Amino acid sequence: MVLLLNPSPWIVRWSDLLEPATPVLDVACGAGRHLQWFAARGHPVTGVDRDIEHASRLNPHAELISSDLETQAWPLYQHEAIRTFGSVVVTNYLWRPLLETIVASVAPGGVLLYETFAAGNGTLGRPARPEFLLQPGELLTVCNGLDIVAYEHGFLEPPARLVQRIAAVRRRSPEDRPLESRRCSL
Secondary structure, X not given: OOOOOOOOXXXXXXXXXXXXXXXXXXXXXXXXHHHHHHHOXXXXXXXXXXXXXXXXXXXXXXEEEEXXXXXXXXXXXXXXXEOOEEEEEEEOOOOHHHHHHHHHOEEEEEEEEEEEEEOOHHHOOOOOOHHHOEOOOHHHHHOOOOEEEXXXXXXXXXXXXXXXXXXXXXXXXXXXXXXXXXXXXX
16 A cells, blocks of 8 residues: 655646656655655656655655765766756755756756745744745745746745745747746646
């Protein structure tokens, strides 16, 4: 029996932006709830985390890479270039030295779905250290080269927390207008 995990409502809401069967990378995938969500919808999935034991049990067909992203080099290269994916998903994780690499991992036509804790969360619980909390508008700055589909910064519950989240698309070319060709419900 496979345990079904609850994916983030933000990830579920914007997952229609992905093209069918496009490869998905889940950064700091944890137990693999988003790997499970996307695999069930026909996407090949790759997860990276320092501990992949739980994710491997729940996602036997996923490509799983064990790596401590904060102490080791980025593990996803192909022919000496950063490997790209049709979608990159990040939830509840922030390591600023990787932000540019994460955005660079989004292939042309691909989607970045990112959701994590924001400044001020320490008044509500953990994480509380500033290095693990996004500053106001930080994801907008990081995604400067992408087309922003949706962005939110605010309070959510339960549990009570402050979050910042973004859904963004990389154009296939400078002439591409992906937001006109992809319809998504608001």
